[in-house]
Amino acid sequence: MEMEMEIRVDRDRCAGSSLCVSYLPDVFDQSDDDGKVLLRTAEPGADAAQAVRGVVTRCPTGAITVRARDAQEVRDA
Amino acid sequence: MPKSLKAPDQAPLVETVVPGTSDRAWIANGYDEVRAILSDTRFSTTPPAETAEASRRLVQPGNLLQYDPPEHTRLRKMLTGEFTLRRVRTLEPLVEGIVEDRLDALEGAGQPVDLVGQFVWPTASLTGCAMLGIPRDDQTELTRHLDNNRLDNPDREQRDMAGTAYLVYLGKLMRQKRRDPGDDLLGRLIRDHGRSLTEAELTGTAATLLASLIPITGGTLGLGLVGLLENPDQLALLVERPELIDHAVEEVIRSVTIIPHASPRTAKEDVAIGDQVIKAGDFVACSLLEANGARPPGEPQDTLDITRDNSGHMAFGHGLHYCLGASLARMELRAAISRLLRRFPKVRLAVPRDELRFTAKSVETLPVTW
Numbered sequence: 095m096e097m098e099m100e101i102r103v104d105r106d107r108c109a110g111s112s113l114c115v116s117y118l119p120d121v122f123d124q125s126d127d128d129g130k131v132l133l134r135t136a137e138p139g140a141d142a143a144q145a146v147r148g149v150v151t152r153c154p155t156g157a158i159t160v161r162a163r164d165a166q167e168v169r170d171a
Numbered sequence: 172m173p174k175s176l177k178a179p180d181q182a183p184l185v186e187t188v189v190p191g192t193s194d195r196a197w198i199a200n201g202y203d204e205v206r207a208i209l210s211d212t213r214f215s216t217t218p219p220a221e222t223a224e225a226s227r228r229l230v231q232p233g234n235l236l237q238y239d240p241p242e243h244t245r246l247r248k249m250l251t252g253e254f255t256l257r258r259v260r261t262l263e264p265l266v267e268g269i270v271e272d273r274l275d276a277l278e279g280a281g282q283p284v285d286l287v288g289q290f291v292w293p294t295a296s297l298t299g300c301a302m303l304g305i306p307r308d309d310q311t312e313l314t315r316h317l318d319n320n321r322l323d324n325p326d327r328e329q330r331d332m333a334g335t336a337y338l339v340y341l342g343k344l345m346r347q348k349r350r351d352p353g354d355d356l357l358g359r360l361i362r363d364h365g366r367s368l369t370e371a372e373l374t375g376t377a378a379t380l381l382a383s384l385i386p387i388t389g390g391t392l393g394l395g396l397v398g399l400l401e402n403p404d405q406l407a408l409l410v411e412r413p414e415l416i417d418h419a420v421e422e423v424i425r426s427v428t429i430i431p432h433a434s435p436r437t438a439k440e441d442v443a444i445g446d447q448v449i450k451a452g453d454f455v456a457c458s459l460l461e462a463n464g465a466r467p468p469g470e471p472q473d474t475l476d477i478t479r480d481n482s483g484h485m486a487f488g489h490g491l492h493y494c495l496g497a498s499l500a501r502m503e504l505r506a507a508i509s510r511l512l513r514r515f516p517k518v519r520l521a522v523p524r525d526e527l528r529f530t531a532k533s534v535e536t537l538p539v540t541w
Contacts, residue, residue, distance in 0.1 A: 107491075109247070109251075109490075109491050109492075109493045110247075110251035110254065110255070110495070111487075111493045111494075111497060112254070112255060112256040112259075112497065112498045113497075115255075115256045116256055116498065117482075124255045124256060124257065125252070125255075126252060126255060126257065126258075127252050128248050128251055128252055129251030129252045129253075129254060129255045130251065148482075151483070152482060152483060154210070154487075154488070154489045154490055154491075154493035155210065155490060155491055155493070156210065
């Protein structure tokens with residue numbers, strides 16, 4: 095059973111690759127002005143955990159991090 | 172990287188020297204090593220020189236790949252809004268229309284037909300020119316300049332003249348757009364950011380974008396079609412299961428890896444990669460081809476598997492220089508490949524495979540029947 099998680103995005107790091115939006119359009123969005131990441135929800139629920147972790151790994155600039163509730167922050171290693 | 176792909180032929184990180192000099196250089200071939208280097212901002216893509224100021228003067232204006240932050244951030248931000256997934260989706264009907272027109276023309280022309288001349292280049296150049304707002308009448312001349320300017324053209328004089336003619340044309344176009352910016356990417360760039368961009372930056376940006384939209388996307392489509400045609404089981408699977416198209420497009424992009432090496436890097440300080448140390452001032456070449464387990468143009472595409480999840484491939488690069496037009500390229504390849512196969516599900520090579528001729532980034536002709 096996956097733990098509840100909280101997503102954070104770093105818009106300064108974001109390169110506007112669109113990868114997160116294309117994989118998880120219910121969680122991520124993209125600004126029409128600068129193409130950078132926006133969050134639709136920071137707490138997508140445990141069901142989305144694995145998919146979110148996949149997107150964290152794929153993000154070309156490591157702009158997405160997830161923090162499991164009551165656990166250490168994980169960044170793409 | 173998928174485990175099923177064979178390990179690179181080369182060691183993951185090889186120390187060497189820049190040919191003809193005693194300057195130390197490294198070649199990264201391993202997936203993890205390439206990924207680590209491309210995402211590390213301690214490596215610069217600005218051409219190296221004695222001083223930082225001299226180095227900045229060597230940058231081709233408008234060529235984003237040669238800029239480091241913060242200049243890179245400033246310029247890239249002006250363009251990222253043009254390549255969002257939402258924007259790309261609004262362009263989809265335009266690209267599908269271009270593809271369908273070309274398929275009508277193929278059907279009318281009769282068999283065999285050269286897919287590269289009649290389908291691949293027209294699709295890529297009509298799409299690229301429509302996006303940037305380049306008049307239809309100028310497209311033939313412009314694509315000829317681009318073709319003659321390719322790095323592997325043995326006629327150096329022709330290559331240099333084509334490069335000059337290309338920039339002269341785009342300079343003229345940008346001055347015209349300054350006076351009358353249309354509702355296209357370059358027009359919007361001028362309207363929104365024209366005051367903070369020099370003429371050289373504007374022309375260079377147009378030159379860089381078009382040189383990716385046409386030869387790079389077109390080259391990937393042509394070589395990707397070769398890969399599908401020489402793997403008839405994969406092609407038949409895609410015809411039978413059209414819902415695999417997104418996987419197939421990703422696999423085509425990986426298997427072609429049209430840009431074999433990422434832009435050269437220079438270490439700004441000592442950087443440890445695994446148990447090796449790349450010293451400040453060392454040059455680094457990252458082989459996207461090796462890291463992706465891809466084959467150079469002309470070699471058999473014996474790893475093509477359209478069911479594979481290869482979403483971690485680095486054909487679009489990695490890090491802050493990740494391809495700005497990746498979503499557009501995916502959409503264009505999806506429209507072209509899926510509609511070609513829908514119209515001609517029995518498409519096959521009309522000549523033996525070993526008669527195909529290749530350049531560094533494309534197949535010269537691709538005669539097919541259906």
